[in-house]
Amino acid sequence: MKRFLCFLAFVFAGCGSALAQVPNDPLSWLGRISSAAHKLNYTGTFTYQSGKHVETSRITHLVDANGEYEKLEALDGSPREVVxxxxxxxxxxxxxxxxxxxxxxxxxxxxxxxxxxPNALAENYRIRKGEVSRIAGMESQQIILEPRDEMRFGHHFWADVASGLLLRARLVGEKGDSIEQFVFTEVQIGAPFDKEKVRSRFTRSSDWKVVNARGNDVRVEDIGWIFRNSIPGFRQVVSVARQARKERGEAYHVVFSDGLAAISVFIEPESGKGVAQSGLSASGSFNIFRRTVSDHRITVLGEVPAQALVRIADGVEMRKR
Structure with a gap:
């Protein structure tokens, strides 16, 4: 333990100063966790689990005066990278x-x-400290967020006591069941800056297809659709238009978020190839609700309870001209 603390002292410029920054109240802990994820250099391996599905990934995150650089590598299945x-x-x-x-x-x-x-999260979640435990060989503080209504799930976070970096995150259902979980199995905090480590190992040649999925920012007021139903705490954070297919016109993607949970709404012209299935479904940790409005397919999805998706979807209407 003494050697471990001395190592932390080297990485974080003094064991005493690192421990002095440890907050007592849970809301301050959330701010520390948020800051650490963006301002620290770290590299490590983590697992993602949803139901019986398990994936292993490696992440490298580096920061300099110009901003953040990150590479996420899938270690299972087909090779893929997100840079x-x-x-x-x-x-x-x-x-x-x-x-x-x-x-x-x-x-x-x-x-x-x-x-x-993260201060605004207290409006929609009851936030409290949990137990201290060891994760990936590090002392971690648990922070528990319990939803104040039935429109969102709960969250359990475990953060490294010394740095504030999130080591484990669990999404919790209405009955306390685990919906999904991320957890570091090993992580190095304070990794030296080396930009080569956040470059893709794949060389893109001329036969690669490049798809621009960014879309064009639009205002909801201008796209011809109305969202009549709202959910307390959720606000619009994304509104973009994309070309669905050449013959089908534009599709819209609107995202509402409370800072943790996000609800995506996709509005697309019907394909004309039969009647698409409507109603509720699920894919992994995501609930999905579909309905048809004015020859358009409305798809609403998110890691939220089904009733939240139905409420949003039922309020999507085409603006009367």
Whole structure:
């Protein structure tokens, strides 16, 4: 333990100063967790589990005066990488010779699961400290967020006591069941800056297809659709238009978030190839609700209870002209 504390003292410029920054109240802990994910250099391996599905990934996150750089590598199944340079995201799928270019979205990835300013979360979640335990060989403080209504799930976070970096995150259902979980199995905090470590190992040649998935920002007021139903605490954070297919016109993607949970609404012209299935379904940790409105397919999905999706979907209407 003495050697471990001395190591922390070297990495974080003094064991005493690191421990002095440890907050007592849970809301301050959330701010510390949020900051650590974006301001620290770290590299490690983590697992993701939802039901019986388990994936292992490796993440490298580096910071300098120009911003954040990150590489996420899938270690199971087909090779794939996600490389981020500040807000630009590139997804490399070498088996399909495909590169998807997108922008950093509203759904937060591990370990950056919290918004930059988490204080507003107290309006929709009861926040308290839990137990101290060891994860990936580090002392971690548990922070528990219990939803104040039935429109969102709960969250359990475990953060490294010394640095504040999130080591484990669990999404909790209405009955206390685990919906999904991220957890580091090993992590190095304070990794030296080496930009080569956040470059893709795949070389894109001329036969690769490049898909721009970023879309064009639009105002909801201008797209011809109305969202009559709202959910307390959720606000619009994304509204973009994309070309669905050449013959089908534009599709819209609108995202509402409370800072943790995100609800995506996709509005697309019907394909004309039969009647698409409506109603509720699920895919992994996501609930999905579909309905048809004015020859358009409305798809609403998110890691939220089904009633939240139904409420949003039932309020989507085409504006009367």
């Amino acid at each position: 981020r340079n500040n807000d630009e995201v590139q997804c490399f799928l070498p088996e399909q010779r495909l590169l998807i270019v997108d922008q950093f979205g509203a759904r937060r990835s591990f370990p950056a699961r919290l918004p930059p300013s």
